[in-house]
Amino acid sequence: MSEERRVALVRGAFASDLPGVTVGIGDDCAVLERVGEPLVWTVDAQVEHVHFERAWMGLSDIGYRSFMAAASDLAAMGARPVGALWALALPATFSDEDLAALAAGVAEAAREVGVAVVGGNFTRASELGLTTTLLGAAASPVTRQGAAVGDGIWVAGALGLARVGLEACRLGVAGDPALAAAVAAFRRPRARLEAGRVAPRPRAMVDVSDGLALDLSRVAPHALLDEGALLARGGEGLAAMAAAVGLDPIACILHGGEDYALVAASPTALPGFARVGEVTASGGLRVRGPRGEVAVAPRGFDHFGG
């Protein structure tokens, strides 16, 4: 298939009538109307055999989750999305139908997030790769810096489920109805864009892509977490589902990754967030549970190591 035909196919998949877009897919660049606030900008790539396997989910899921992973970075800054670019690396064997399925998943995620895909790029490659660039805006973006000793640690979204879902896909038991919630959390994560625009504004925030322990260490290297509050963020079924695939639920929460929950530091309650611990002055990261305090390494799901 020629590049021009691929461009036409992708253009057909995306909504073209969203406000704020002056020039969409098909020119040298996209053109967006003037934005009144500071710009918040991120890029995220997902590569086959590194971030996903096609045996684990359909191509529309692969498209959907790659887009949500990028959108989650905007959520972590408290930004609203303004536009998206989609750069695709396609193996020679990738068919029209494959591309249509991938684009349908990206289009669904973009629609849910309320943003237009305004341009992109194609290249050949030996592995399927999806690189999503998202532009957003925020009057006062929230960074990873600024947490203060005594701040509460607040979480929006579920923790640990996606790791259980990944394991279910790896083990070939993703069709088990008892694991449906975990598999859905892995295949169809949701960027927490509305939660990220919370008022009052957190002092610092990050999204959980590499696991709570590593991501939280980027906001607060010293913190005491409550095991019961963490387990509650996995939902009622987490312990049972984790056991069914041979995993420890707390390990999934701390080191699992790809939850795309938000973790914020704030001295006051954040609507839509649950308190799971507190920023401390020293001592590294610890979890307090029935067996007392346990130190936790700021180790996560390192795609480079994995």
Add this chain to the structure above:
Amino acid sequence: MSEERRVALVRGAFASDLPGVTVGIGDDCAVLERVGEPLVWTVDAQVEHVHFERAWMGLSDIGYRSFMAAASDLAAMGARPVGALWALALPATFSDEDLAALAAGVAEAAREVGVAVVGGNFTRASELGLTTTLLGAAASPVTRQGAAVGDGIWVAGALGLARVGLEACRLGVAGDPALAAAVAAFRRPRARLEAGRVAPRPRAMVDVSDGLALDLSRVAPHALLDEGALLARGGEGLAAMAAAVGLDPIACILHGGEDYALVAASPTALPGFARVGEVTASGGLRVRGPRGEVAVAPRGFDHFGG
């Protein structure tokens, strides 16, 4: 090497003190100050074995030209650059020194263009891949649409040289001093950002990445070009250098690609551009030379086919 170490290495390579950057490399997103004009936005990927071979040039050249290829899209819209994101796919064998060389080339290109690299992404992959996202601004962006019959066709920058330089690299004769200009055009292309912001504003513009014939067809499907004027855009040495590597200079100009020259349609002269032909009402693309008029297929350097 861990991802955090790679981030630190890349951050060290790029200037961090450029105006307009509120949050640079290292947070979930970059934050840029408010931009007063419409936003012009592009993404471009270059993949090993598709767009380049490491045997053809050093890693700093690979970084430099991948950045300029993306910047050329901004030039084609008449935009000024505002910021850049750099997403890297790295093979497992890629060393610290390799990454430093690659980043040095990107940093050099970014400095020449006058823009900050404010963020990026790392992933593992089996092939080296560089994806550059560039944001720009323009009060009145110039698109590919709008050329009118009778408009002159104007070119800024050289044509054909890069294709000769590619051939010299393929043949292993890139060290021949007689081919130096062509090899430099291929390894170190320059995005024509200043030329693109020309006044008067062209009616339509595109950059030459796939070869003049294909790129011009996107602006004006019917046009008559002058062979002498085209050959002059290759510079004095083009014919001799093309002959030395066994290529026809006009074929290099029409179908070579990766020149990153600009082609514009305008009823009036464009300072810094040379007139090479005229938009016509019908007849497709033709070149008029000593042997009369010859029809030219809108065929270029198709990376997907190549």
